[in-house]
Structures are given as C-alpha cells and as structure tokens.
Amino acid sequence: MSKNWPLFEVFVRSKNGLEHRHCGSLHAADATMALQNARDVYTRRSEGVSIWVVESKNITASNPEHSEEFFEPAADKIYRHPTFYDLPDEVKHM
Amino acid sequence: MQDDKIKKLEERFEARIAADEKIEPRDWMPEKYRKTHIRQMSQHAHSEIVGMLPEGNWISRAPSLRRKVALLAKVQDEAGHGLYLYSACETLGISREELFEQLHTGKAKYSSIFNYPTLTWADMGAIGWLVDGAAIINQVPLCSTSYGPYARAMVRVCKEESFHQRQGFEIMMTLANGSPEQKEMAQDALNRWWWPSLMMLGPTDAESVHTAQSMKWKLKRKTNDELRQQFIDQTVPQADLLGLTIPDPELKWNEERGHYDFGPIDWDEFWQVVKGHGPCNKERLGARVKAWEEGQWVRDAAVAYAEKQSNERSLKREETVIQSKAS
C-alpha cells in the first residue's frame, strides 16, 4: 500500500483579537493528527491560542497568470480611498 | 516563436528579482530556478535532519537536567527546521517522500560536517558554537532570498536558531572555566571541529560552481570565501575569551587586510567526506534509512485508519440522507 500522508496548511491565531495567519504546512494522516502535529510543530514557543488546519488540496487559489485581469483593475479606483476627497484641514473628526 | 516567448518571460522574471520582488510557488519560473531551489532547499533540509543525529547521540548522556532539556529542545528545533524546509521544497512540486528517497539513496547531499563523530560532551558545545555559528552566517542572508517560501522558512529558522549558538557557547564557557579535565575536553573539541567548520562554508570561490547564478537569485549574498573570512574574524575573539587555542599555527591578524590570515584547509579531506567516505557517513545515512523504514508500518496504519474513519463518516451521512428522505 504505502500511501503518503497528505499535506495540510496551518493557520495560527497568535492571540485573541488577531486573525489566523498562515504559518506553514505539515503532513498528517487526518485532520485530528494535523491539529496535534500543528500544535507540536508550530506553537512550541507559545506562538498561538488557536489553530486551523486545512488539507492543501482543498484550497482553491487564483492563477498568477490571470493576475492582470484579476487585480489590476482595482488599482485605478482611487475614489474608494479616503485620500481621494479634498477637505479643508479645519474639518475635524472625519 | 516559443523561444521568444520564454526569453521574454525570463527577462521579466529576472527583472522582478532584481527589483527585490519575491517569487511565489505558482508564479512562472525558469526550470533552472526551480531545480536549483529544490536542490539547495532540500540539501538544507537534509542537513537539519541528519544534523539531529550527532547531537542526538548525547541527549541520553547530558550531564545535567538543565543541559538535557536545552539539548533536547535544540535537536527538536532541527527537526522543525527540516520540516519547514521540506515544506518549502514541496511548493515546487516535489513530495517529501521523493526528497527522502534522494537522501536515502545518496543522490542528495547534506552538510558534510555531520559526518564527524561526537566523542565527548564538549562536542555539544563546539557544535553549537562553531557549527551553528557558521550556519547562522550562511542563513541570515537567506531571509531575504528571492523565493518567498524559502525566505519565510528561513525567517522562522533564524528566529529559532538564536538560542542554539548561545547554548553551545555557554557549554564551552562552563568547560573552559571548569576543571583542567574539562578545559582539556573543550580544547580537544575545538581542535576536532575547527577545520570541518571552516569547510562547512563550502569550497573556495575558485571551485564553487554555482556561485554566480546563486548570487543573482539571492540564494547567496556573499561568496564562500567571504563567509569563511567573516566566520573566522568573529570566532577568533570568542576563542580568546574562552582561553582556548584555535588549532591553526598560521592564524594571525593582518592589519593591512583588516582580517585574520589563516592556514591552508585540507580540501582533500573535505571532498572525501562529501563523496561519502567521512568517519560517519554510513552511520548517519543508515540511521535515517532505518528510522524511515521502521516507521513505514506506523505511517501506513495512520493512513488506513484515516480512510476507515472517513468511510464511516460518509456512510453515516448517507444514512442520515436516507432517513430524512423517508420521513
């Protein structure tokens, strides 16, 4: 037989109030083991208070070849940003 | 036409690296970039894993509980570093099993220094001080290398490594300030590990085949000889502080160069070890292969169990669906 353990991606919340951040990956036979392994591999120095694991194959990623049509159209929508609007300095609390 | 297109892609790729942009796994990259990275990252990963063995050798014999936990934690970190680096490799489309296969069959290389034996407790000090010291010099610049996953792995590695060298130096300091026997043990370890540590920074620039390309891709920021000089310059004062003598009669401060001059390195020894004929090559590789082969049934069991569990879950789901349809 000899099937290999699948790859999991690990996300760790370093403390409450912060989002989970991707911190790396590891191999495990199932999700339970992946969580335990993640705890032992990625939080040995108190790096986390919560862990997510997801099997890498379940992640759908955007294709870098389509980056132009995917991301560049957002670049010129400067009216979405507060700095687009001219206000006199005297206006407070805005 | 096809060649033209590739040439353009390559130019854009090199321009991105020159502009300090990072390359990520799914980005287009020249095949040579991919291969070079797999080679270097896996060598690095293998070195971490094989590097666990000479130090692991002393975990059970550590002379105090404090030393024991520090050493155990350090060797464990090396497993972690290997794991981060194998993961970074895997983003380039090669599996960990394939990488292990390359290691176990002798196709892949790892740092030659781990083929030297650890004979006394002082070797734990010397390895931490010298070997980790040399490794850090190599590794810190890699935190800003061009390949994103490698750079990120190295940031993590360097952060964790910071205690390793201190751990080693503290052992050396305790021995150097201890009984005559202890001091002798420390000196003996320095004598045995000094030259291999210098070799660890790689062949001389004249003989180093990959340097130019690696510089361009930021896999290297300084040449082997520059790194070696840096290592010697920073280590000599540390040895003085310990009151230990570096085993090189030609070692001398060169006012003009602003660096230490040092004696010739025995490169024949280096190549002998690299080619598999060092004192412990067989033992190190043998231990890795043994662990992997003896672990086979364990890994298989975990896979079989996971499959059974997932089948049971889907059976239960089906039952629920049937029941809800029936009601």
Added chain:
Amino acid sequence: MKDQLYQYILGIADNSLILGQRLGQLCGHGPSLEVDIACTNISLDLFGQVRSYYQYAAKLAGGDASEDSIAFLRKEREYRNVLLVEQPNTDFAYIITRGFLFDVYHELFLERLMHSKDETLAAIAAKSIKEVRYHRSFSSEWMKRMGAGTEESHRRVQDAVDSLWRYTKEFFQPTEAEKAMAEAGIGVDTSSFKATYDQHIAEVLQEATIVVPTSPYFQRGGKEGVHTEHLGYLLSDMQYMQRTYPNMNW
C-alpha cells in the same frame, strides 16, 4: 515524616524522569518528522516536571542535594519509578502503549494530587496536568490508529498491550510512604481510582479493537527499587558524565 515526603516525591518524579529519558532516545529516529517532534515535546514536558519535583526534594533534603544529584547520583536500587516506564523502545507500538498505559494513570493521579495539602506538590500537579492531558490524548489517538489501522499495526499493538499489561497493577499497590502521605492528605490514595483507570483503558482499547488482557499475573517492585534489567543500562547511559567526572559543574 520529612523522609517519607522525600521518598514520596521521588516516587512521582522518577516515573517522569525515566519515561522522559526513554522518549529522549527516540529523538531523531521517529517514524515521521511530525511524530518525532511530538514525542520530544512529551519528553520535554516530563523533564520539566522532574526538575520541579527534584528541586523541591532537594530543598527538603538540604545540604548539598540538588536536582542533579538526585537525578544522576543515586544507585539503581534507589530509583522509585514503576517498572512500566523503564521498558525499552521495542517499536513504536511499545512506545505508544507504554505511554498510554502511563498517561491515563498519570492524569488521574495528578487530578488528585492537585488537591494535596502540600502547596508545592499541588502547584506542580496543577501545572503538569495540562501537559499530561495532552499526552493522554496523543497516545490514545495513536492507540486507536494502530489498533484499528492495518493488520500489522493491530498485531504489533496487541502484542505491546499483552506484554506491558503485567506492569499496570503496580500503580495501585501503595508503598509505605504512599500510604502515610495519603493518610496525611498530602499524597494520593491510588486505589481510589483503579476502577476509573481500568474503565478509561478499556474504552480506548475497545475503540482500538484491542483485546484487554485477562492474565492475572502482574509484576511489581520498581517502587521499592527492585527493577527490571533494563533500568541498569538506562542509568549507566544517563549517569555516565556525572560518574566519570565527579564533582564538576556542567
């Protein structure tokens, strides 16, 4: 009384020392990198506990006693650990089974030691219990994986359970120091949770499709310093430096 407390602490701590030493031998040789790292974590937890206990014991003993003199400079007959924890790393099934049979006991024991009248012991127990809960969950998961995994893993883990089972009753056979400490409200009366132990073990073994041994023959002696032959080798390895180079700082 003070001497009995001292002996009692050694009895607790030696289990963690010897098991920690056994797991430490695995470092670098585990079946996968991830598992290697996990087992080392458990070993580090155990050594952490050992140091707290021995530091306390050294204070009680006074004089030149230190955590290291207690850890490294006793003779084989003076170690008080149960026979189970000194058994060798025969294969991964033995490693996990040994851990599992100990972890279930250890957790139940610490849950009670947390309420000790001795504040230091209660504090060490309160800190250790969090670590040990994880150990128990880790080893239980692996018992299930191996028991219900492949034919080979099932056979190996059943073999390990059959072989190590004879060392499980010793936990519940109190020494004089244990009796005295339990009566004083400092120690734990282990017989009070034997039934719970058996039940926890049976539950996991059932899920693991492993048959609970019915053999009525058990081994004991570790707590009184009468060990299996394995301990001597473990100690000569562990004590090598302290014995070869006496009276030095490391």
